[in-house]
Amino acid sequence: MDSKLLPLVNKIKSLKHKERYIVIACVLGVALILLSELVPSGSTKKADDGMDYQEYIVSLEEKTQDIISSIDGVGKCKVMITLCETDESFYASNIEENTDSGHISKKNEYVFYEDNNNDSPVLIKQTFPKVMGVAVVCQGGDNAFVKERVISAVSSLFGISSAKISVSKISR
Incomplete structure (x- = not known):
C-alpha cells in the first residue's frame, strides 16, 4: 500500500x-x-428537443382518429384538425432595471446552459395552440346516432362547440 x-x-x-x-x-x-x-447526463432537455408544431398536429389527429374509430358504428375514419396560430415557447431571462436621474432603462438577457459545448436557452414552458375545428370523415358518417356520438366525443376531447365539428360519410 x-x-x-x-x-x-x-x-x-x-x-x-x-x-x-x-x-x-x-x-x-x-x-x-x-x-x-x-457520466453524461441525459436528463437535460434542450429547447429544440420538444415536440414541434407539425408533430403536434399529426399526434393529435392520430390519437383522435384512434378514439373515434373505436366508437360503435363509425368504421374506418379520417380526421383533420385545425389549430389557432402556432406554438409558443417561453425562455428564462434576467431582467435588469436601472433608474438613473429619472430615466428608466431595462436590460433583458436570456439564461443559457451549456450542453455538449453549445449554449442553449433555458426553456421554461412551451404551449401549443388550441384546437379551432375538427373534420371527421367516416363510414358511419351518414347515421345520425353515430354522428352525434362522434361530435360529443370530439367536443369533450378538445372543449370546442359542436358548431366547430364536421362529421361526414366517407366516399367510396
Missing part, C-alpha cells in the same frame, strides 16, 4: 464502529459525485 495512504487507513481502523461507517459513507458520497461528473 502507498506510504501516504497507510496512516490514513490506520487512523480509520482506530475509529469507533459508527465513526468508521460515517467516514466510509462520506468517501463513497464524494466518489459518486465525482463519477456523476464523468
